[in-house]
Amino acid sequence: MxxxxxxxxxxxxxxxxxxxxxxxxxxxxxxxxxxxxxxxxxxxxxxxxxxxxxxxxxxxxxxxxxxxxxxxxxxxxxxxxxxxxxxxxxxxxxxxxxxxxxxxxxxxxxxxxxLPPGVPLSVAFGVFGLVGPTAYFGLLDIGQPKAGETLVVSAAAGGVGQVVGQLGKIKGCRVIGIAGGPEKCRFIVDELGFDAAIDYRREDVGARLDALAPEGVDINFEQVGGPVMEAVMGRMRLFGRVALCGLISGYNDTQAQTVPAPWTRLLMRRLTVRGFIVTDFADRWGEAVSALGGWMAEGRIRTxxxxxxxxxxxxxxxxxxxxxxxxxxxxxxxxxxxxxx
Ligand SMILES: NC(=O)c1ccc[n+]([C@@H]2O[C@H](COP(=O)([O-])OP(=O)(O)OC[C@H]3O[C@@H](n4cnc5c(N)ncnc54)[C@H](OP(=O)(O)O)[C@@H]3O)[C@@H](O)[C@H]2O)c1
Structure with a gap:
């Protein structure tokens, strides 16, 4: 040894x-x-x-x-x-x-x-270790999705985002994913069943949201911050919910952040925003693993x-x-x- x-x-x-x-x-x-x-x-x-x-x-x-x-x-x-x-x-x-x-x-x-039989460790650890419960509690507890609502998720092809979008579909939402590049956008629509994708590197996110969701956005599962967040926040509907999961565009920032514009909208539209860290839900981890595992076994969530x-x-x-x-x-x-x- x-x-x-x-x-x-x-x-x-x-x-x-x-x-x-x-x-x-x-x-x-x-x-x-x-x-x-x-x-x-x-x-x-x-x-x-x-x-x-x-x-x-x-x-x-x-x-x-x-x-x-x-x-x-x-x-x-x-x-x-x-x-x-x-x-x-x-x-x-x-x-x-x-x-x-x-x-x-x-x-x-x-x-x-x-491990359930036949489930590779990379999948079980990759999904249940962190990102699956993050998607589960962030969307279901904080986003409170209802059938027919419009859900937007950023970093949509990543670990958390891919599960959020599929959970949104299970709950009957119309799901728009924002991701970088055509390959990731194709993946979330063609393989994961999202309703639409926006390639934030090549497209005007605001203009595409106006076309895809003219009535506005009910749930923003926010993972990115910056201009992508501004575009989504500017299109939130009354009494919308923002699950503030991450702000990755700022993690390598070298300068102090300025106050982001969307915060005025939080007030005027009476939006619910809740930042969360998945460990807040440590005592309910088993619930997430069992629910996600069930949907994975049925083929309703792929990762x-x-x-x-x-x-x-x-x-x-x-x-x-x-x-x-x-x-x-x-x-x-x-x-x-x-x-x-
Ligand atoms: N609150 C919690 O407890 C919790 C737990 C886990 C994760 N998180 C957060 O959830 C987010 C996603 O985490 P993950 O583990 O699933 O990672 P991931 O989505 O697999 O990887 C990060 C992705 O973020 C996107 N990205 C990076 N910089 C960006 C930028 N400047 N603008 C727009 N997109 C950018 C990239 O995708 P593109 O190629 O599409 O740009 C990248 O692939 C992060 O913000 C993370 O901090 C929070």
Missing amino acids: ASDRQIWRLARRPVGSVTEGDLVLRTEPIPDLAEGQFLLQVIYLSLDPTNRIWMSDMEQYMPPVAIGEPMRGLVAGRVVRSRKAGVAEGEIFSGFGLWADHLVTGGQNFSRMD RQDVRPGLERAVAHLDSLYTGGNFGKLLVEVSPDAPRT
Whole structure:
């Protein structure tokens, strides 16, 4: 069994896009196991837009990663040694871990993954690890979709967006997705069943919304911010809902943000906006996994994962989230996802 591990540590706070020198990859001894701990060999590391937030010292919902500390990340891995009662070698766990190929944990913030037969770990972890519950609670609890309403979702071909749009269809909404490039736009309409797509890189988002939704927008599932958000917010209907899930266009900002124009509309149109972090719904995680799993088994929700090899390329892979280079939920395969017995 390996005695050393590869682990990324935060060397300095990035300015703008994350660059290689902001994090350093180290080879370090695997810590000894204390009683009550187990050793996880990481199979998948989830790369998420919020990783950039954790590297910064902006106001956020968890403590930022301290300089010199290992980079935090969601992982799924196999138990290779255990000194914890009830945890056996070979079991699969997922949770808040590190950008590393091995990690030692007492199991706090981890849960056992019981995979339905035939469901690959990349899909189960890719969907149920974070983005599926984010879509589920954000749309259903905060968006409150009703049949016949118009739902707009930005970053629509990404991890969260693809599930939001399909959930919207299940709830009888008319779904318009906003994504970058013709391939992503074709994917959400032709393969996922969205009603329409707007390519924000090539089209005038406002003009296309006016044509597609002349009555306006009932639900904005907001993931992007900036000009895309302004175009949608300017077209909200009375008593609309905004599920404020993310603002990725600003995550690499180097300057203070100005007050965005749509906030006046929040007042005048009496819109409901609720920012949320998916961990607010931690006690209802099982509900989301079971509902999404059911719809996936029926073929009503399909998802696409973008799995890349190599922990050592994690920083470069992460950058693709902010350039649109990923197509589907972005995962790093840290060690081989061997067939399970
Ligand atoms: N609140 C929560 O608890 C929670 C949980 C998970 C995720 N989130 C948020 O949800 C959003 C999506 O996350 P994800 O994990 O599903 O990532 P993702 O959508 O798979 O990847 C990010 C996508 O954002 C789009 N994007 C990047 N920069 C953009 C810009 N300047 N303008 C417009 N689009 C841009 C790109 O797609 P295009 O090619 O289409 O541009 C990129 O592929 C993020 O804002 C994230 O922070 C929130």
